[in-house]
Amino acid sequence: MSTNPNRTGNSAVWLGAHVGLPALVVIGFLVGWHLAVRWSGSDLFPTPLEVFYGIVELARHGLLVKYIVASLFRVSWGFGCAVAVGIPLGLTLGWFRPAFLAINPMIQILRPISPIAWIPVAILWFGVKDSAPIFLIFLASVFPITVSAMAAVQNMQSVYIRAAQNFGLRGFRLFRRVIFPAALPQIITGVRIALGVAWLVVVAAEMIAVNSGLGYLIIDARNAGKRYDLVVAGMVLIGIIGLFLDLLVRRLEKFDEVRWGYGQQ
C-alpha cells in the first residue's frame, strides 16, 4: 500500500521475522517428521500428509466442526464460569484482609490438586453429561484467575488509592474507578494463563464418557482401531486452536486502558 520504499522495506523485514521464520521452522519440523516415519518403517505412526488426510476425512464426515464446537463449548462454559467467579473472588480477597486470611489457605490447598484427580468426583457428582468436563475445566482455570486478581489488588501502588480517597471516593465508586482499573492488567494476564490451562484440560475432561470433542476424538481413535492418523490430527487441531485462543486474549493487552501495566513494548 505504501509507496515509501523504506516503509515497505521495514514491513517486509517484519513479515520475514514474524511469519517467514516460524514458517521455516514448521516446514523443517514436518520434513523431519516425514523422514523419521519413512526411515523407521512404522506402519502405525502417521506421516504429516496422512494426518492431513485424516483431518480431511473428519471434515467429510462432518465431525471436524462438530468436535471443535463441542470442545470450545465446554471450554467456554467452564472458563466463563471461572472468570465470573474468580475475578470477583480474587478482588474481594485482595481488598479485605480478614477474608484473605480466612479463605486463602483453603485456596492454596485446593490449587495444587490436578483437575485429573477430580475426574472420579466429577463423574460421581455430574454423571457423564457435559457438566462433568465443564466442571473440570472450571476447576482448572478458576485458581489462576483468583490468585492473579488477588495479587493485583494486594500489589497495587498505594498512591492510586490515596489519590482517589483524596477526591472523596469511597466504597463501590473507589472500587469501580480505581481499584478495578489498577488491577486490570494483572487480571488479564491471569485470564490468559487460565485460558491456556482450560484448553489444556479439555482433553482430560473429555476422557469422561462424553461422545464428542477433540479429547474424545483422540481417545476414540486410539480405542477403535488404532487410528493414529486421527489421534495426531486431534493433537494438531488442539495445538492450532490453542494458539488462536492465546492470540485472541493477547489482544486484550493492547487496549490503552491496560497497556501501561505491561512495561515498555
Add this chain to the structure above:
Amino acid sequence: MDNSERLIQVRDTWMSFPGKTPGQPIHVLENVNFDIRAGEFVCIVGPSGCGKSTLLNILGGFLKETRGVVRVEGELVAGPDPGRIFVFQENGVFPWLTVEQNAGFGLLSRSETERAERVKHYLQMVGLTGFEKAYPRELSGGMRQRVEIARALAAEARVLYMDEPFGALDFLTRLKMRNDLIRIWQAEHKTIIFVTHDIEEAVQLADRVLVMSRRPATVQAEVVVDLPRPRDLDASEYLATRDQIFSIMGMDAYGDEREVSLRAPALASEARGF
C-alpha cells in the same frame, strides 16, 4: 496572626511509629508547632528522612498524629478532603485514564459541559493543551506532574499539599516547573504547603520556609523570604536567605559541605541543643 487568618494550625504535635521491637517506637515528630495563613506559599525543608513527608501526610489526613492538635480550615483533620489535594512525589496520575480524564477526575459530580470547560482551562494553565487524549505513559515525568497539578486545580482544591513533587525531574524541567507553579499560585490564590529537601527550591518558591531538625523532628526555625517575584537568583538578598537556612541546618552552601553534614549527623543535633 489573628485566629481568622489561621488556615492551618499545628499545635504540640507528636508522631511515633511502632518500631521493630515493641516498646521502642520510632519518634518521628516531636512538639511541632506552626501556623499557615490562607493564600500563603510555605515550604518545609529538612534533612532527608526527618519526617517532612510524615508531617504533610498528617496535614493531608492520610496519617493520624500520635498526639497534638492539627486544625485545617477551622476543623480537626479527620481524613483526606477533596478541598485539600495532595500532589504525590511518586506521581498519583492514573495511568489508565487520558490526560483530560485525569484532570477531570475530581469533577465527577459536575455537568459534562462544566467539567469540559474546567479541564480545558486548567490543562491550558499547566501547558498541556494538545495532549488531552494522551495517556500518562506517553508523557515525560514533568508533564505527568503537570497533569496531577491540573487535576488538583480543576477540582477547586483550596489547599495543595505538595510532597517533593519535582524531586524526580531533571534540573531544567524543575526550574521551569517552579516558575509555572508560582505563576499558577499567583493566578489562583491557593494555599500551598510544599515539602522539599532542596533549600534553593524552597527559597525560590516560598513566602516562608519552615526548617525542620533531624529526627525526631521539630520546627527548628522559620525564615520569612521577603523577596519580590520573579526572584533574582543572583540577588544578594536571595543568597543571604539561602545561606541563612543552610547555616540553620548546620552546613554552608558550598560544594561538599553538604556531604560533611550528612556524614556527621551529630552536628545537627548539637545545633538543636541536645
